[in-house]
Amino acid sequence: MQSLQQKALEWSGVAGEDAFAIDDTNLYQKLGHQTFVDLSTNFYNRVYADDQEWFRSIFANSNKEDAIQNQYEFFIQRMGGPPLFSQRKGHPALIGRHRPFPVTREAAERWLQHMQNALDSVPKIDADSKTCMQNFFRHTAFFLVAGNQMMNEQQRCAHNPQHKQ
Amino acid sequence: MQSLQQKALEWSGVAGEDAFAIDDTNLYQKLGHQTFVDLSTNFYNRVYADDQEWFRSIFANSNKEDAIQNQYEFFIQRMGGPPLFSQRKGHPALIGRHRPFPVTREAAERWLQHMQNALDSVPKIDADSKTCMQNFFRHTAFFLVAGNQMMNEQQRCAHNPQHKQ
Numbered sequence: 001m002q003s004l005q006q007k008a009l010e011w012s013g014v015a016g017e018d019a020f021a022i023d024d025t026n027l028y029q030k031l032g033h034q035t036f037v038d039l040s041t042n043f044y045n046r047v048y049a050d051d052q053e054w055f056r057s058i059f060a061n062s063n064k065e066d067a068i069q070n071q072y073e074f075f076i077q078r079m080g081g082p083p084l085f086s087q088r089k090g091h092p093a094l095i096g097r098h099r100p101f102p103v104t105r106e107a108a109e110r111w112l113q114h115m116q117n118a119l120d121s122v123p124k125i126d127a128d129s130k131t132c133m134q135n136f137f138r139h140t141a142f143f144l145v146a147g148n149q150m151m152n153e154q155q156r157c158a159h160n161p162q163h164k165q
Numbered sequence: 166m167q168s169l170q171q172k173a174l175e176w177s178g179v180a181g182e183d184a185f186a187i188d189d190t191n192l193y194q195k196l197g198h199q200t201f202v203d204l205s206t207n208f209y210n211r212v213y214a215d216d217q218e219w220f221r222s223i224f225a226n227s228n229k230e231d232a233i234q235n236q237y238e239f240f241i242q243r244m245g246g247p248p249l250f251s252q253r254k255g256h257p258a259l260i261g262r263h264r265p266f267p268v269t270r271e272a273a274e275r276w277l278q279h280m281q282n283a284l285d286s287v288p289k290i291d292a293d294s295k296t297c298m299q300n301f302f303r304h305t306a307f308f309l310v311a312g313n314q315m316m317n318e319q320q321r322c323a324h325n326p327q328h329k330q
Contacts, residue, residue: 016252020251020252089170093169093308096316
C-alpha cells in the first residue's frame with residue numbers, strides 16, 4: 001500500500017525536495033505577519049464568493065473570520081513564525097481537522113486555484129517565496145486528499161470486514 | 166461541543182501556557198540530535214518489552230526501528246531542529262496517523278509512564294527541559310485521546326444518522 005507521502009508526491013506532481021522547501025528560508029521573517037493575514041483574507045474572500053456551489057458549500061458550516069484566523073495562524077507557525085495556532089488550538093493535526101470535509105482531487109484543485117489567485121493578489125509576496133509556497137500548498141492539498149481517502153477506506157473497512165486489506 | 170484543545174487541556178491537567186512551552190526554548194539546539202535518538206530508543210525498548218500485553222499489542226504491527234525513527238524525527242522537527250519527519254513522510258498529521266491505534270486514556274497514561282521513565286534514563290536531559298517535554302507529551306497524549314474519540318464518533322454517526330449532533 002502506498003504511503004500518504006507517496007500518494008501526495010505522485011498526485012501533486014511536486015518533487016520531494018520541493019514540497020517542504022518552505023523550510024529552507026524563514027518566510028515569516030521575510031514576509032512579515034500582515035502578509036499572511038492578507039493572504040488568508042484574500043483567499044477566503046474568494047472561497048466564500050465562489051460561483052460554484054459544490055465548492056462553496058464545503059465551507060458553509062464554518063465562520064469566515066474563524067477560517068481566516070485558523071489558516072494564517074497555521075501558515076505563520078509552519079513558516080517560521082510564533083506557534084500561534086498550537087497555543088490557541090493544539091496540534092495542527094491536518095488530516096484529523098479536515099475529516100469533516102470532502103477533500104477530493106477536484107476540491108484540492110479548486111482550493112489551489114483560489115490560493116494561486118490570492119498569492120498573485122498580495123504584492124508583498126516575491127516570486128521565490130511564491131514558488132516555495134505554491135509547492136508546499138500543492139503537496140499539502142494532495143496529502144489531504146490521500147488522508148481523506150485513508151479515513152474513508154478505514155471507515156468502510158470497519159463496517160465491511162471483507163474489505164479489509 | 167468541546168474542542169480538541171479544550172478536552173486535551175481538561176483531561177491532561179496541563180495548563181494552556183505550559184502545553185507548548187517547548188516553543189520558548191530551542192530544545193534541539195540545547196540537547197542535540199543524539200539525545201532525541203537516545204530518548205526514543207529508550208522509550209520503545211520499554212514499550213516493546215512491556216509486560217502488559219494489551220499495551221504491547223498496540224505496537225505489534227509496527228517495526229520497532231521504524232517507530233523509533235518516526236518518533237525522534239518528529240520530536241526533532243517539533244522542538245526546533247530540521248524538518249526530518251516532513252521531508253521523509255510529509256505532515257505529522259498526528260490524529261490521522263494515530264487513527265489505527267486505540268488511543269484510550271489508559272493507553273495514554275501508560276505511554277506517558279514509559280516516556281517518564283525514558284526521560285529519567287537519558288542523563289543529557291536537564292530538569293527544565295524535562296518539565297517542558299513532560300507537559301508537551303502529556304498534552305499531546307490527551308489531545309490524541311480526544312482525536313481518537315472524535316474519529317470514532319464520526320464513524321458511528323456516518324452509519325447511524327440518528328446519532329448525528
